[in-house]
Amino acid sequence: MPSAVPHQTKLLFATPECAPLVKTGGLGDVSAALPEALKEQGVDVRVLLPGYTAVLDSLGDAAEIARIEVLGHDIRLLEGKLPTGVPLWVAACPALYSRGGGPYQADDGGDWDDNALRFGALSKLAAVLGSDSSPLAWRPDIVHCNDWPTALIPVYLREIQGRRAATVVTIHNLAFQGIFEKAQVARIGLPAWAYGVDALEFYGRISMLKGGLVYADAITTVSPTYATEIQGEALGFGLDGVLRTRSDRLYGVLNGIDTATWNPMTDKLIAGRYGPLTIENKRVNRKALRARMGLDIDVERPIAGMVTRLTQQKGIDLVTAAVDLMVEMGWQVAVVGTGDRDLITRLEWAQRRHPRNFGCWIGFDESLAHLVEAGSDVFLMPSRFEPCGMNQMYSQRYGTPPIVNATGGLVDTVIESPPAAQTGFVMKEATVHELIDAASRAMMAYRDPKAWRAIQLHGMARDFGWDPAARKYREIYRELTTTSSAPSRSGG
Numbered sequence: 001m002p003s004a005v006p007h008q009t010k011l012l013f014a015t016p017e018c019a020p021l022v023k024t025g026g027l028g029d030v031s032a033a034l035p036e037a038l039k040e041q042g043v044d045v046r047v048l049l050p051g052y053t054a055v056l057d058s059l060g061d062a063a064e065i066a067r068i069e070v071l072g073h074d075i076r077l078l079e080g081k082l083p084t085g086v087p088l089w090v091a092a093c094p095a096l097y098s099r100g101g102g103p104y105q106a107d108d109g110g111d112w113d114d115n116a117l118r119f120g121a122l123s124k125l126a127a128v129l130g131s132d133s134s135p136l137a138w139r140p141d142i143v144h145c146n147d148w149p150t151a152l153i154p155v156y157l158r159e160i161q162g163r164r165a166a167t168v169v170t171i172h173n174l175a176f177q178g179i180f181e182k183a184q185v186a187r188i189g190l191p192a193w194a195y196g197v198d199a200l201e202f203y204g205r206i207s208m209l210k211g212g213l214v215y216a217d218a219i220t221t222v223s224p225t226y227a228t229e230i231q232g233e234a235l236g237f238g239l240d241g242v243l244r245t246r247s248d249r250l251y252g253v254l255n256g257i258d259t260a261t262w263n264p265m266t267d268k269l270i271a272g273r274y275g276p277l278t279i280e281n282k283r284v285n286r287k288a289l290r291a292r293m294g295l296d297i298d299v300e301r302p303i304a305g306m307v308t309r310l311t312q313q314k315g316i317d318l319v320t321a322a323v324d325l326m327v328e329m330g331w332q333v334a335v336v337g338t339g340d341r342d343l344i345t346r347l348e349w350a351q352r353r354h355p356r357n358f359g360c361w362i363g364f365d366e367s368l369a370h371l372v373e374a375g376s377d378v379f380l381m382p383s384r385f386e387p388c389g390m391n392q393m394y395s396q397r398y399g400t401p402p403i404v405n406a407t408g409g410l411v412d413t414v415i416e417s418p419p420a421a422q423t424g425f426v427m428k429e430a431t432v433h434e435l436i437d438a439a440s441r442a443m444m445a446y447r448d449p450k451a452w453r454a455i456q457l458h459g460m461a462r463d464f465g466w467d468p469a470a471r472k473y474r475e476i477y478r479e480l481t482t483t484s485s486a487p488s489r490s491g492g
Helices: 026-040 053-059 115-129 153-158 208-215 224-229 240-245 276-293 316-329 341-353 366-375 391-397 408-413 432-446 449-460 467-481
Strands: 010-014 044-050 063-070 073-081 087-092 142-146 166-171 205-207 218-221 250-252 303-310 332-339 358-362 378-381 402-405 425-427
Touching: 010 026, 010 115, 026 044, 026 142, 026 467, 044 115, 053 073, 053 087, 063 115, 073 115, 087 115, 115 142, 115 153, 115 208, 142 153, 142 467, 153 166, 153 208, 166 208, 166 467, 205 208, 208 240, 218 224, 218 467, 224 250, 224 408, 276 303, 276 332, 276 358, 276 366, 276 449, 303 316, 303 341, 303 366, 316 332, 316 341, 316 432, 332 341, 332 366, 341 358, 366 391, 378 391, 378 432, 391 402, 391 408, 391 449, 402 408, 402 432, 425 432, 432 449
Parallel strands: 010 044, 010 142, 044 087, 142 166, 166 218, 218 250, 303 332, 303 378, 332 358, 378 402, 402 425
Antiparallel strands: 063 073, 073 087
């Protein structure tokens, strides 16, 4: 008899963001790159995305493949393709998604007051598509949910009769949970049991993410260390007890990066391309970065660069507190970012104190972000917590050793201590003292050209692509759809 054809896993990847169509942070990049890597490894994947105005504009004359009423709204399901070639399903509902501002906030920075409904509807739609209630012939084996905007999918699936897809909920940042008032339970079509301590209830309100964590078949997060950290009180944000209870279903899978976009040998956004054999060409980018940031050009000082959201999480206050000693030590500092007004003020004060050796650019510019990676000598990431982080991986690829705090994906991807070859500098904790100490160690290494080149080349040789993560997710999907033994939770 002929051998049976292996079953091809069918995956619905539900997300509120997907680059380049809509992106507010790393989730958008993950939602573009991971489905592509899974498709290349044989997974039959569809990405489900809300029909924001920018997303609809990118589709052109997309075909309508279904029309489904969800929570009192008529949703047209449109089919197109992402730039990567992955099939894209778009939930077109102007009343919910076609508006100005961003995915979660209006132009004034305030959250949309109907976010519970908007993302409740997205989750309910995905649940319908992942069950026998779907009007489509294509039915997923797995629905992969991403962060709180899609975390209610396992909860809605629990209420649907018949065959249901298994669910995976990925935590990209536990600090954002989709917390709303208790009254929203009825508004988003959930039964009374959903407001319970073993469901969505969260200190008198509801947490959409909690619901997903309670009812998902598997939970993942974006680095092995972060998977451990969120089970403790300090970084558990009130959900550490739930995560400890479900620890046998919790996996840390290290994110990858787009190694085609972030490649100094082909990067069109930098001043001079280079690779491991031509790393001396970094000096062209260093000169260009100094010019862009208004730094003194005629000096031999190394540059410590940073591209970040200006929030307490990212440790920008540590940088502004350390800058006087760093400049005295011999550094120039270049910071690009936007965010909290108080932190912007601190950056502007630092620039006034050190106009020739400290530069800040308030805002975001993609070409400048690439130039910081290529033109800096070290990259600063003293984050108080960091689920995964990507810039520390970009930096190593660009021969720019990162200075990072020992947390989350940072400690999983940056090496200072033997026996592995050094690729950066690791702070023991997020303090000004530790940042200055790490900057001092980096300066000592920089002044030894042979040692510095070795650190750069070790980082450039590392593989941070998406294939390992995709393989790990395929293993998790297989465990959920077969009787095989559970995969290890070490990630990576």
